[in-house]
Amino acid sequence: MKTSITRREFLQKSLAGAGIAIAVSITPYGTKLLSAEEAAKEGPDFSPNVWLTITPDDIVHVIVNKSEMGQGVYTSMPMIVADELDADWKQVRMTEALAADKYKDPIWGRQSTGGSTTIRHMYKPLRIAGAAARQMLISAAADIWKVPESECEAYRGTVRHIVTKRSLTFGKLTEKAASIPVPKSPALKSEDKFDLIGSPVERLDVPDKSRGKAMFGIDTFVEGMQYAAIARPPAYGAKPLSFDKDAAMKVRTVSHAVPIPTGIAVCAGTPEGAWKGRDALDVKWDKGIEPGLDTASLEKKFMADLAKEGITARNDGDVKTVLDAAPKTIEATYVLPYLSHATMEPMNCTVAIGPASCEIWVPTQNQTGVLELAEKETGLKPDQIKVHTTYLGGGFGRRFEIDVVEEAVKIAKAAGKPIKLIWKREEDMKHDFYRPANVSRIEGAVDEKGRMTAWSHKIVCPSIFSRVFPGQVKNGIDPAAVEGVRNMEYEVPNLRVEYVRIDTPVPVGFWRSVGSSHNGFTVESFVDEAAHAAGKDPVEFRLGLLKNHLRAYRVLETVAEKAGWAKPLQKAQGRGVAQHMSFGSYIAQVAEVSVDKKDRSIKVHRVVCAVDCGPIVNPAIITAQMRGAIVMGLSAALKEAIAFAKGGVGSSNFDNYPLLRMADVPDIEVHIIKSKDEMGGIGEPGLPPIAPAVANAVFNASGIRVRRLPMKPETVLAAMKKV
Amino acid sequence: MISLEINGKQHSVDVEPDVPLLWVIREHLKLTGTKFGCGIGLCGSCTVHVDGKAERSCQIPVADARGKKITTIEGLPEDHPVKLAWIKEQVPQCGYCQSGQIMQAAALLAVDKNPSDEKIVNTMEGNLCRCGTYPYIKLAIKSAAGKGEKS
Numbered sequence: 001m002k003t004s005i006t007r008r009e010f011l012q013k014s015l016a017g018a019g020i021a022i023a024v025s026i027t028p029y030g031t032k033l034l035s036a037e038e039a040a041k042e043g044p045d046f047s048p049n050v051w052l053t054i055t056p057d058d059i060v061h062v063i064v065n066k067s068e069m070g071q072g073v074y075t076s077m078p079m080i081v082a083d084e085l086d087a088d089w090k091q092v093r094m095t096e097a098l099a100a101d102k103y104k105d106p107i108w109g110r111q112s113t114g115g116s117t118t119i120r121h122m123y124k125p126l127r128i129a130g131a132a133a134r135q136m137l138i139s140a141a142a143d144i145w146k147v148p149e150s151e152c153e154a155y156r157g158t159v160r161h162i163v164t165k166r167s168l169t170f171g172k173l174t175e176k177a178a179s180i181p182v183p184k185s186p187a188l189k190s191e192d193k194f195d196l197i198g199s200p201v202e203r204l205d206v207p208d209k210s211r212g213k214a215m216f217g218i219d220t221f222v223e224g225m226q227y228a229a230i231a232r233p234p235a236y237g238a239k240p241l242s243f244d245k246d247a248a249m250k251v252r253t254v255s256h257a258v259p260i261p262t263g264i265a266v267c268a269g270t271p272e273g274a275w276k277g278r279d280a281l282d283v284k285w286d287k288g289i290e291p292g293l294d295t296a297s298l299e300k301k302f303m304a305d306l307a308k309e310g311i312t313a314r315n316d317g318d319v320k321t322v323l324d325a326a327p328k329t330i331e332a333t334y335v336l337p338y339l340s341h342a343t344m345e346p347m348n349c350t351v352a353i354g355p356a357s358c359e360i361w362v363p364t365q366n367q368t369g370v371l372e373l374a375e376k377e378t379g380l381k382p383d384q385i386k387v388h389t390t391y392l393g394g395g396f397g398r399r400f401e402i403d404v405v406e407e408a409v410k411i412a413k414a415a416g417k418p419i420k421l422i423w424k425r426e427e428d429m430k431h432d433f434y435r436p437a438n439v440s441r442i443e444g445a446v447d448e449k450g451r452m453t454a455w456s457h458k459i460v461c462p463s464i465f466s467r468v469f470p471g472q473v474k475n476g477i478d479p480a481a482v483e484g485v486r487n488m489e490y491e492v493p494n495l496r497v498e499y500v501r502i503d504t505p506v507p508v509g510f511w512r513s514v515g516s517s518h519n520g521f522t523v524e525s526f527v528d529e530a531a532h533a534a535g536k537d538p539v540e541f542r543l544g545l546l547k548n549h550l551r552a553y554r555v556l557e558t559v560a561e562k563a564g565w566a567k568p569l570q571k572a573q574g575r576g577v578a579q580h581m582s583f584g585s586y587i588a589q590v591a592e593v594s595v596d597k598k599d600r601s602i603k604v605h606r607v608v609c610a611v612d613c614g615p616i617v618n619p620a621i622i623t624a625q626m627r628g629a630i631v632m633g634l635s636a637a638l639k640e641a642i643a644f645a646k647g648g649v650g651s652s653n654f655d656n657y658p659l660l661r662m663a664d665v666p667d668i669e670v671h672i673i674k675s676k677d678e679m680g681g682i683g684e685p686g687l688p689p690i691a692p693a694v695a696n697a698v699f700n701a702s703g704i705r706v707r708r709l710p711m712k713p714e715t716v717l718a719a720m721k722k723v
Numbered sequence: 724m725i726s727l728e729i730n731g732k733q734h735s736v737d738v739e740p741d742v743p744l745l746w747v748i749r750e751h752l753k754l755t756g757t758k759f760g761c762g763i764g765l766c767g768s769c770t771v772h773v774d775g776k777a778e779r780s781c782q783i784p785v786a787d788a789r790g791k792k793i794t795t796i797e798g799l800p801e802d803h804p805v806k807l808a809w810i811k812e813q814v815p816q817c818g819y820c821q822s823g824q825i826m827q828a829a830a831l832l833a834v835d836k837n838p839s840d841e842k843i844v845n846t847m848e849g850n851l852c853r854c855g856t857y858p859y860i861k862l863a864i865k866s867a868a869g870k871g872e873k874s
Contacts, residue, residue, distance in 0.1 A: 068817075069817050070815075070816030070817030070818070070854045071816070072816075202810075202813060203813060203815075205815070205818065206809070206810055206813055206814070206815055206818075207810055208818075209815035209818030209821055210806050210809035210810045210814065210815060210818075210821060210825065211756070211796065211801065211806055212755075212756020212757070212795070212796030212797055212822040212825075213756065214818050215755070216755075216758075216818075216819060218755075218758070218759065219755035221753060227750075252739070270738070270742075270746075270750070270751070271746050271750050272738070272739065272742045272743075272746055342853055343817075343819075343853060344758070344760050344766065344768060344817070344819040344820045344851065344852070344853045345758070345760075345817075345819045346759065346760075391817070391818065391819075392817060393758070393817050393818070393819030393820075394817045394819060394853050394854065395817075396853075422759070424762055425760065425761045425762055425763075620813060624813070624816060624856075624859070627855060627856075627858055627859075628816055628854045628855035628856065629855070630855065631852075631854075631855025631857060631858075632853065632854075632855050635855075653761055653762075653763055653765065654761050654763070654765040654766055654851065655763065655765060659851050659853065660855075661848050661849075661850075661851065661857075662843075662844050662847045662848055662850075662857045662860070662861070663844045663845075663848055665855075665857040665858060667858075668858060
């Protein structure tokens, strides 16, 4: 259940005495709790991250400053508040926050959703907000009954007087509670008293999403709006040589045809008018900045860069000496493709600009980015701009980018009318910020006792951060390009990690699990190859390298036990394992596969997953995120690769960029480890282990070592011929 | 003007005959539960019922829908076993593809009250879900068919 309220309305409502409102501000300098009245008096530097109100109708409203893209934050965030508050879950409603300083992430200082951080960043402020409100309600009840606060307790939406069994609902206490000062440091519940946290609470967004009622960005309608469509260059950097504006203007309902930096935009009264108008432009493009760019030329460039010396990202011991002297060395090169996000909801944005206002409806992961862009494009002040975050029909990192917003604002300005811009699937696939391709060469040594003594790992990979957060590129090292390798859990005495940055015209961006989505494959494939070279069992070999890494050790041990690692499989089936830590969570997976003897297609029968993400908020959401990430990772492992041709992207739609469908989905068991360790993320970390677990299982089943993704039948066949 | 019967109501729309039914439903009539995903009939997000059969509305020129009974997710009763099963099994994540999944599943159960696993997979094969909710979809269809298994 979702309500819509602006901050101004919210404050007015709260200040009018229609309940209690609490703002919680958490910054590196401390925590501050204030009533709405106090918050309104605060200066511009005061940035609460949480607003909570309780109204006399017994409804608890939580403003959620994070984007819902399927990962469950519209449920898990209110759960945390409701538990500390001892609210009745049925009373809880969430409202999405507009883009504003007030709603910035307390750690990042920006309002955005990504990096599997929502619960990690918001857990504490949400708990404090709930606890403060609970304490105020208890004080109010004790005052009304003239009894000590210690004799009162909150219970499922009421405050009870334990001695006399009297009780009052939260709604009846709000007027009194509103006059009580917000406690400065409210006592949090002890964890054994949690009622909702740790339970598989049903999601607040599921009923609307099961009835076709959830409003996504593409479902926005604004009075007087036009539809916009864009003719885009087929090759990177291609400029228009000519286009037929008159032909476009003749199409029914077309009102404008205007060049914008990314192409030629057409506006019309209907969506079909905009697309027909766009096609009528018949734009002639030049050949772009690199007309010869195609899949083969890109791979050649990556392979050639393997010969370059990289920047050292980690250097323990003396890798060269140990490798030179080792009795047994192994070497492998892994090749991973560019990937598309392919969110089911294509990119879209709706914009209405007035003389002193700008309103934007967009499925975004990056509210601060959208707001700053709108300020720059319109010259308006932040309080004149409203950014509405709709439901996101998938995000996976794609919606951190604000390219579609920039286009929509520019078109709305040119048209002088509200516009809704919808990308067609072909535009979405050809104009993505792709998961970077990765070519890695790894050399390793094992000694006579089968111990891993050296690991030298060179990564050739484009840089995401140099475009998105250049300040985080230190010594030329892109943190995403080396993540999962530089910080691998395995203890190898001589370990060298080298990074070769490769620049191509292909834009790259965050894609679910980012660097771990490719580096998890190379590390976990190679450690498996090393285990075989050492003549050891793949689980035993890994455990031997993890003796001082309890959490990784424990998930691996758990998954092996739950999967029945030592038990025999059906004939012609193979089992593979992988473990990977990303975003603070430890995941291990075992895959059971068979390889078709005729066409070499891979069938994944069963996946067992163990996860340690520390304290748990909603186990049902954790399980769903693990399953979902495994399916997405399996889709990438078996099917997905962006193709390039004639200087641009060749892939265009689901006919030539297939995604995993139901028939290819294995049984997936998820085991959540009870852990009191530091909290980790949950949206992304389930993805990295699946591709290597499957590749390792393919080796176990067939003796074929596949070092290239996706593992299409022809790739498996080519790998077989090499063996 | 083209006349259409959608969810039991008559609608008259001023569009060219070749406009895909999807855009008429979504953008002209604002029944936004039906989603656009690929435009080439390969993702199933736009699935509606045409005379009781699950069809991809992006592949049907609006003129061809004249005289037919069209049902969208909004026209499927709120207490329809498939909608209820989707809630019970907590199927959706981002939720974008789910209207299409539900319409596809509802059409299946209308003709086969007790579909086999194989039939379910074959019928749902045309519906993509990028969040990977397939295991939950399978479970919900079985649950709606009255033989739900606990996960």
